[in-house]
Amino acid sequence: MNRGVLLLAAALFVLMVAAAPAALLLGMPYLLSLFQKLAILAIAAAGLNLVLGYAGLPAFGHGAFVGIGSYTVGILAAEAADGALASAWLQFPLAALVAGLAAALIGAISLRTRGVAFLMITLAFGQMLYFGAVALERYGGDDGMIIVRASAFGDFTLARGFGSYVFTLAVLAVVLLLMYRVTRSPFGFVLRGAAANERRMLAVGVAVPSYRVGAFALSGAICGVAGVLWANYTAFLSPAPLAWTWSVQLAVMVLLGGAGTLFGPLFGAAAFVLLEEVLTGALQPWRLDWHIVFGPLLLLVVLAAPGGIAGLLGRPQHG
Amino acid sequence: MTLFLEQVLNGLQFGVLLFLLSAGLTLVFGIMGLVNLAHGSLYMLGAYFAVTFVAWTESFLLGSIAALLSTVIVGILLERSVVRGLYDRPHLEQVLGTFGLILFFNELARLAFGPAGLSLSPPPWLAGQINVLGIPYPSYRLVVLVAGILAAAAMYVMIARTRAGMLLRAAAANRGMAEALGVNVRLLFLAVFALGAALSGLAGILAAPLLTVRVGMGEEVLLLAFVVVVIGGIGSIRGAFVAAVLIGLIDTVGRAYLPGLLRAAFAGPVADAVGPALASMLIYVALAVVLVLRPRGLFPTAARTDVAA
Known part of the structure; x- marks a missing residue:
């Protein structure tokens, strides 16, 4: 990893950590809210990056796994007569498990195809889960519903605020550390090797498909964890994260930041959230939406800097 | 029976519109290898242009022709300016770039219309x-159905029987060889993209009186068009036609009858909720089933050859 990438990542982390006391002292809760959104999206993007970046598989349905995480919180909160079901000790493992299993199943079926067909079938599974969520009338259906009970570890609640912000940063750090270990493990090398040359990997005697299903499961589980955080952040259960535009947006973050790099998802999520914030403010006088600038910007990234932000900072030595 | 026949006709008419959209998508993908998410934007522009020009000219026919020409011009400008640079990129980057185009066109439409x-x-x-x-x-609706079938027939004749169609098939089969033999591939790509824009615009114009013309209408139908392209077999016009009619029928008839059937089978609130959801899911289930059984679609094209027949 080169120095520019490390410096930017360190700067972002320092900024996000420093934002916590700063926002508390200066009375700017909005800043925390913005950075928390950034951190949650970075976690989900980091999960997707394992499949999209390292394994080189064009998966466009990962919003569904974030959705599964959110619905775990929403459904348990709605059914909780007492506080037991709203326990974060239960919700995090359950969300990760369900999202991971769903991802493994979807991955196992989707991996029968490749290229654009793979892209489409992952998208199709995402759509199925989306319509499935819309059908859950009891849990708000199309309109969504307010989540009355935030997840909590005992007395420590994840409802939006200082504590939940710090917790989200910690989860982001743990996920990035996990990705660092995983992508440098034999498992990670198989994924990266198969992305570079699948035929050779198979010839060497590696059961590439099983590794890829494993990557799907892990990446789905991470997205599920992001979903739990997202549900607590918005305090609202909605099928929106399962919509295909959400999945594409997650992929946009990964590619914008630098696919297949450790900090790419963090950079991408930061660029996405901060650009939205800055551009929305800047374009307010003309009543223009930020997309009118962001769209051409994406095109520019593809045409001029296909390695994303991490690529701009220099050639990565290995990931 | 009357209702059923009407639903089948509606399904066919929807299928024909889907075909117009998917034909361009599958050609652009089969020949240039481009995953073009912005294809739906051309459909949306076609519809907006139709509303505008029909109001100006006070003639449906004149307005439609003007709208079609305008969509083609946008398509040509788009190809010349940015799309050309995306042909040789990995699919992921194409998705990113053309998603950017969707965002741009949506805001542009909101501003202009x-x-x-x-x-x-x-x-x-x-x-x-x-x-x-x-x-x-x-x-x-009947005119839409007939117009769509005529367009499909015209395309078939063009690709299978004319010189332009032959060049197109040659470039799809082996781009490098066609170029070496003196085919102007750059011009051909432009022509294919313009043809795709024309078909997509035509679909938008024909659909405009059937629905509300609004920002975001392109994305909804784009997803269906992609489903059609993949089920049909990427690059296959014939596959796109069969798959479009199939999807049009499954979607329309499924939405009309599935909720009722479920309610008859399992009475109660569960069936009421599951029915519509299952109907919306139906085409995606169809896609997953087809891809699991035939990973390369119903009419697989052997290594990007055989675009037409």
Whole structure:
């Protein structure tokens, strides 16, 4: 990893950590809210990056796994007569498990195809889960519903605020550390090797498909964890994260930041959230939406800097 | 029975519109290897142009022709300016770039045509109903069905019987060889993209009187068009036609009858909730099933050859 990438990542982390006391002292809760959104999206993007970046598989349905995480919180909160079901000790493992299993199943079926067909079938599974969520009338259906009970570890609640912000940063750090270990493990090398040359990997005697299903499961589980955080952040259960535009947006973050790099998802999520914030403010006088600038910007990234932000900072030595 | 026949006709008409959209998508993908998410934007622009120009010219036919030409011009400008640079990129980057185009075109449409949905009435001479196999059916919908089938036939003849079609098939089979033999591949790519824009714009114009013209209409139908392309077999026009009609029928008939069937089978609130959801899911289930059984679609094209037949 080169120095520019490390410096930017360190700067972002320092900024996000420093934002916590700063926002508390200066009375700017909005800043925390913005950075928390950034951190949650970075976690989900980091999960997707394992499949999209390292394994080189064009998966466009990962919003569904974030959705599964959110619905775990929403459904348990709605059914909780007492506080037991709203326990974060239960919700995090359950969300990760369900999202991971769903991802493994979807991955196992989707991996029968490749290229654009793979892209489409992952998208199709995402759509199925989306319509499935819309059908859950009891849990708000199309309109969504307010989540009355935030997840909590005992007395420590994840409802939006200082504590939940710090917790989200910690989860982001743990996920990035996990990705660092995983992508440098034999498992990670198989994924990266198969992305570079699948035929050779198979010839060497590696059961590439099983590794890829494993990557799907892990990446789905991470997205599920992001979903739990997202549900607590918005305090609202909605099928929106399962919509295909959400999945594409997650992929946009990964590619914008630098696919297949450790900090790419963090950079991408930061660029996405901060650009939205800055551009929305800047374009307010003309009543223009930020997309009118962001769209051409994406095109520019593809045409001029296909390695994303991490690529701009220099050639990565290995990931 | 009358209702069923009407639903089948609606399904066919929807399928034909889907074909117009998917034909361009599958050609652009089969020949240039481009995953073009912005294809739906051209459909949306076609519809917006139709509303605008029909109002200006006060003639449905003149306005539609103007709208079609404008969409083609946008398509040509798009290819010349940015799309050309995306042909040789990995699919992931193409998705990213053309997603950017969607965002841009959506905002542009909102600026130019306003945030509210617009509607377009069919021309007065097509406003009535016509008798089809003993049931009354809106004349305009029937015209859409016929126009779509005519366009499909014209495309078939063009690709299978003309010199331009031959060049197109040659470039799809082996781009490098076609270029070496003196085919102007850059010009050909431009022509294919313009043809795709024309078909997509035509679909938008034909659909405009049937629905509300609004920002975001492109994405909804784009996803369906992609489903059609993949089920049909990427690059295959014939596959796109079969798959489009299939998807049109499954979607329309499924939405009309599935909730009722479920309610008859399992009474109660669960069936009420599951029915519509299952109907919406149906085409995606169809896609997953087809891809699991035939990973390369119904009409697989052997290594990007054989675009037409």
